[in-house]
Amino acid sequence: MLKKDPIIKIEHVYKYFGSFLALEDICLDVYEQEKIVIIGPSGSGKSTLLRTINQLETVSSGKIIVDGVEVTNPKVDMTKVRMRVGMVFQNFNLFPHKTVLENLTLAPIKLKKMKKEEAEEIAYSLLEKVGIKDKAHSYPGQLSGGQQQRVAIARALAMNPKIMLFDEPTSALDPEMIGEVLDVMKNLAKDGMTMVVVTHEMGFAKEVADRVVFMDHGKIIEIGTPEHFFKNPTHPRTKQFLNQIL
Ligand code: ADP
Numbered sequence: 753m754l755k756k757d758p759i760i761k762i763e764h765v766y767k768y769f770g771s772f773l774a775l776e777d778i779c780l781d782v783y784e785q786e787k788i789v790i791i792g793p794s795g796s797g798k799s800t801l802l803r804t805i806n807q808l809e810t811v812s813s814g815k816i817i818v819d820g821v822e823v824t825n826p827k828v829d830m831t832k833v834r835m836r837v838g839m840v841f842q843n844f845n846l847f848p849h850k851t852v853l854e855n856l857t858l859a860p861i862k863l864k865k866m867k868k869e870e871a872e873e874i875a876y877s878l879l880e881k882v883g884i885k886d887k888a889h890s891y892p893g894q895l896s897g898g899q900q901q902r903v904a905i906a907r908a909l910a911m912n913p914k915i916m917l918f919d920e921p922t923s924a925l926d927p928e929m930i931g932e933v934l935d936v937m938k939n940l941a942k943d944g945m946t947m948v949v950v951t952h953e954m955g956f957a958k959e960v961a962d963r964v965v966f967m968d969h970g971k972i973i974e975i976g977t978p979e980h981f982f983k984n985p986t987h988p989r990t991k992q993f994l995n996q997i998l
Pocket residue numbers: 769772774792793794795796797798799800801
């Protein structure tokens with residue numbers, strides 16, 4: 753049987769910030785419905801790699817193809833591609849002066865030309881899915897961190913993306929709120945979403961990841977199943993990292 757084309761194809765990507773090499777020869781294929789967890793020490797290039805997928809960061813060389821579109825081609829209009837790729841950040845990045853409901857309906861109305869009523873209907877069902885329908889008319893500042901992050905996930909889902917990128921979505925949360933956000937992500941994974949997740953939550957990696965990617969100093973050092981990673985990591989640097997955090 754022919755294997756399906758990957759939905760994300762990263763080919764020999766290099767990224768320089770000035771003379772600093774932040775990504776070195778990154779190659780990674782992500783398949784539809786796959787869950788990839790990226791781990792690695794601070795400064796290893798995890799965020800930079802994630803951001804190149806929707807071109808919040810350009811690459812210095814190499815190629816990235818997302819859902820059949822070569823996003824690293826500067827001539828490509830990224831608006832459409834970004835609609836298919838949702839992103840959730842460590843610090844939520846909600847619009848503080850808009851209600852939760854408005855946070856969710858803004859992009860569908862503006863970019864998808866959706867009718868307000870339809871956008872609101874979708875927004876309510878997503879808020880229900882992440883367990884905060886009762887907060888539709890609150891402002892982000894009135895919510896806990898865990899609630900804000902669930903709004904941020906619902907907002908990304910409102911665009912009906914094919915891929916979701918998460919950059920340390922629980923790192924800014926108080927410990928008691930981490931679980932509720934991970935639960936939403938686990939449900940999303942069960943629904944079959946393609947997900948690339950940067951996280952230090954090894955329990956999540958073990959439970960959800962199809963493959964774990966370990967990065968260090970801008971390079972992918974090791975890729976494998978959670979089973980491989982947590983039982984038999986091969987690279988000494990992976991072992992060292994896991995010993996430090998587990
Ligand atoms: P991680 O997410 O793994 O902590 P990052 O991708 O944020 O790592 O950063 C990788 C390296 O690139 C770090 O050394 C960081 O200081 C550097 N870097 C990231 N963004 C920029 C930028 N806009 N300008 C200069 N250096 C940057």
